[in-house]
Amino acid sequence: MKSNVPVTRLGKFFGDSDFELEISMGQEWLIGDMNYTCVLYKIDRNKIKTDDVYGEVVEDGIKFLPPVEFNAQISIAAPENKMVGTTKMDQVEPGNITISVYLKTLNDLGIDVDFGDYVGYYDSENFVRYYTVVNDGRVISDTKHTYKGFKPFYRTIIAAPVGPNEFRGL
Amino acid sequence: MALPKKGPVKPTLPLNHPKTLLPRREQIKDMITKDGTYLPKSLLHADLDRGFLDFVKEKFKIVSEGKNIPVVDILITTQNWSQFVETWDFQNIDKNLEPPFLTVIRNPEVKYGNNPAVMYNIPNRRMYYYMEVPTWDGNRMGADIYKIPQPVPIDIKYTVAIVCNRMREVNTLNQRVMETFASRQAYQTINGHYIPIINDGFADESVMELEKRKYYIQKYDFTMMGFLIDEDQFEVTPAISRTFQIIEVDQRNIKRKQKKQQPVELETITLSYPNSGSSAEYYFEYTCNLFFENSTNIKEYSVYINDQYYGDNVDTIQINTNDMLKIDITTNLSLEVPSISFSQKLL
Numbered sequence: 001m002k003s004n005v006p007v008t009r010l011g012k013f014f015g016d017s018d019f020e021l022e023i024s025m026g027q028e029w030l031i032g033d034m035n036y037t038c039v040l041y042k043i044d045r046n047k048i049k050t051d052d053v054y055g056e057v058v059e060d061g062i063k064f065l066p067p068v069e070f071n072a073q074i075s076i077a078a079p080e081n082k083m084v085g086t087t088k089m090d091q092v093e094p095g096n097i098t099i100s101v102y103l104k105t106l107n108d109l110g111i112d113v114d115f116g117d118y119v120g121y122y123d124s125e126n127f128v129r130y131y132t133v134v135n136d137g138r139v140i141s142d143t144k145h146t147y148k149g150f151k152p153f154y155r156t157i158i159a160a161p162v163g164p165n166e167f168r169g170l
Numbered sequence: 171m172a173l174p175k176k177g178p179v180k181p182t183l184p185l186n187h188p189k190t191l192l193p194r195r196e197q198i199k200d201m202i203t204k205d206g207t208y209l210p211k212s213l214l215h216a217d218l219d220r221g222f223l224d225f226v227k228e229k230f231k232i233v234s235e236g237k238n239i240p241v242v243d244i245l246i247t248t249q250n251w252s253q254f255v256e257t258w259d260f261q262n263i264d265k266n267l268e269p270p271f272l273t274v275i276r277n278p279e280v281k282y283g284n285n286p287a288v289m290y291n292i293p294n295r296r297m298y299y300y301m302e303v304p305t306w307d308g309n310r311m312g313a314d315i316y317k318i319p320q321p322v323p324i325d326i327k328y329t330v331a332i333v334c335n336r337m338r339e340v341n342t343l344n345q346r347v348m349e350t351f352a353s354r355q356a357y358q359t360i361n362g363h364y365i366p367i368i369n370d371g372f373a374d375e376s377v378m379e380l381e382k383r384k385y386y387i388q389k390y391d392f393t394m395m396g397f398l399i400d401e402d403q404f405e406v407t408p409a410i411s412r413t414f415q416i417i418e419v420d421q422r423n424i425k426r427k428q429k430k431q432q433p434v435e436l437e438t439i440t441l442s443y444p445n446s447g448s449s450a451e452y453y454f455e456y457t458c459n460l461f462f463e464n465s466t467n468i469k470e471y472s473v474y475i476n477d478q479y480y481g482d483n484v485d486t487i488q489i490n491t492n493d494m495l496k497i498d499i500t501t502n503l504s505l506e507v508p509s510i511s512f513s514q515k516l517l
Contacts, residue, residue: 054337059235084267085375085387087331088246088275091266096381127263134381160383163262165269166335 010150019150023104030102031071038074038099039067040111041118041130041169062167064118068111072101072157074121094161097121097131102154103140113137118167119159130167131159202362208303209316211361212401215326219245219276221360222328222394225367226274229350230330232342234270239332239339242273269385270334272343276326283323285366285395295319297405305408312411318404321397327370331389340386347372347390360396368393438463441497442509452495460487460495460512467506471499487512 007016030036041064049061077095084091099119106112113119117133135158145152189197202210223243232239262268283289297317305312332343350356351369358365370391377384439460441450462485465471473480473487474496480487489495501508 051336051338056336056338058336084333085331085377086389087273087329087333087387089242089267089273092264093266093383094264158381160381162383163266163268165262 007151010148014148014150019147019153022147023102023153027071027102027104030073031105034073035071036074037069037071037122038097039069039120039128040113041065041067041120041167042111043114043117057166059165060168062118067120067170068109070101070105070109070111072099072105074099076121094129096134096161097159099157099159100154101157103152106155113155113157118162118169119157120169128169130162130169132162132167133157133159135159198364201359204362206362208301209318209401209404209406210300210363210399213321213361213363213397213399215280215324215398217361218324218326218365218394218396221358221365222276222326222367222392223274225356225358226272226330229356230272230343230346232270232272232339232346234334234336234339234342239270239272239334242267242271245274245276267333270332270336270339273331273333275329275331277328279327281325283325283395283397285323285325285397288321288323288397291320295322302409310411313409315407315409316404317407318399321399323395323397326394326396328392328394329389330392331375331387334386335384337386340388343388343390358394363397363399365397366395368395438511438513440509440511442507443499443501444507448500449496449498454489454493454495455491457491457517458489458514459517460489460514461485463511463513465508465510467502467504467508468510469500469502471497471510473497489514 044063044065047063049058049063050056051058075098077098079092079094081090081092083089097119101113113133113136115133115136117136119131119133120128121131122128135156137155137157140146140152140155143149145154145156147153188194223241223245227241227243230241267273297319299315300318301316303314303316305314330347332340334340347369355366355368358367370393372388372390375387375389377387439452441452443450470483472482473484475487475489475493477494477496487495497510499508499510
């Protein structure tokens with residue numbers, strides 16, 4: 001049975017009510033003012049079509065649950081102009097996307113983000129770029145992810161861009 | 171047991187033996203000059219590169235998920251890349267190549283070749299007789315002599331790289347390479363020439379970084395043992411169609427010493443009369459004069475020519491061709507065998 005132990009640190013001047021207030025104010029800024037959104041394509045691991053030997057997904061074999069839009073702070077790295085290995089073919093590789101999302105947002109929507117899930121981010125009205133989660137940011141015990149050391153309150157998810165050969169969304 | 175697929179089953183049996191030895195060599199020679207002149211076609215760097223690209227497209231044809239894995243149809247160089255990205259047809263919205271695909275990279279340096287068939291040659295690239303081609307100028311028949319220099323061997327190193335997302339695609343290319351180079355080398359016909367290609371090995375450069383887009387990159391190294399033939403260096407010269415012999419004579423007077431005539435010794439004719447004979451004959455096949463020399467035990471003699479009396483004791487006798495000389499003698503009272511001698515002079 002999972003036990004709930006109250007967090008009493010910083011108790012003289014900070015508590016759960018303060019923590020929730022700060023979170024709600026942050027969400028108000030992030031959702032109400034900024035309103036950055038992205039779409040989670042959660043992999044349906046029961047229906048996905050994979051290779052028998054290597055477990056690699058066959059073309060158009062990725063099946064996902066109904067997409068869910070969620071708010072988060074988005075940061076996209078600059079693209080890199082580099083060669084594909086040492087093949088002398090240079091290309092501009094899009095940068096990774098870093099998604100910082102409140103835990104409360106995930107809880108309210110009832111979603112979770114795992115390795116291999118896909119995320120879509122609309123660069124413009126008619127162009128969406130898809131990313132695959134390469135770091136689901138599940139480990140949030142570091143101080144940076146806590147509110148002044150009180151409790152963790154957000155996750156940092158890193159996803160790398162994918163091409164249409166791998167994932168094409170809806 | 172599974173039935174063999176349709177492909178490997180031979181629908182017919184060959185009725186003729188394939189050509190071997192000299193007929194095969196003639197067949198290869200015909201292949202070199204097919205659809206062209208009597209001379210072999212040029213074989214330069216660009217031809218070899220194009221040939222290797224065709225080799226990759228033909229031999230390493232891979233189908234994945236029902237689609238052919240495309241081959242980047244150029245050799246990647248620094249200059250052509252920007253133009254090519256505008257034209258390729260398997261790019262994504264970022265104008266990047268979308269895996270899977272095959273690409274061919276050529277090492278810029280081209281070294282002197284190790285093909286033993288052409289690496290040992292005579293210095294100075296002399297021209298060699300290649301063929302004699304008959305000609306007709308409307309009046310007389312002639313011939314042209316075609317000469318070519320010995321080809322220069324070169325080794326060109328290529329790398330064939332596959333960039334893909336699935337292990338099965340990597341496996342398929344590996345299978346193609348291994349099957350093609352099961353005998354270590356394969357051949358590509360470029361402009362009619364058989365060019366050997368050797369597999370030097372392979373390397374894996376797959377992207378394994380955690381927070382990067384992941385894909386496989388496997389690179390296979392090949393050496394094409396080619397040679398260079400430049401048609402600009404061929405020579406066509408007319409052969410000899412007619413000969414005209416001239417003898418030149420020195421017309422200056424050349425003074426030479428006059429040859430001295432050696433005195434001709436006259437041959438002496440001797441008629442002898444043994445056994446108490448008193449008449450002797452001699453047949454002449456030439457014309458000459460006879461001069462009396464001496465006689466032994468002869469008192470006097472009478473001369474007849476062709477039984478016609480000529481004279482007694484004459485010192486000179488004129489003889490014509492086919493004359494029969496007869497000399498009758500009267501001997502002395504001695505026991506010696508009588509004889510008479512004449513010297514002769516040819517006329």
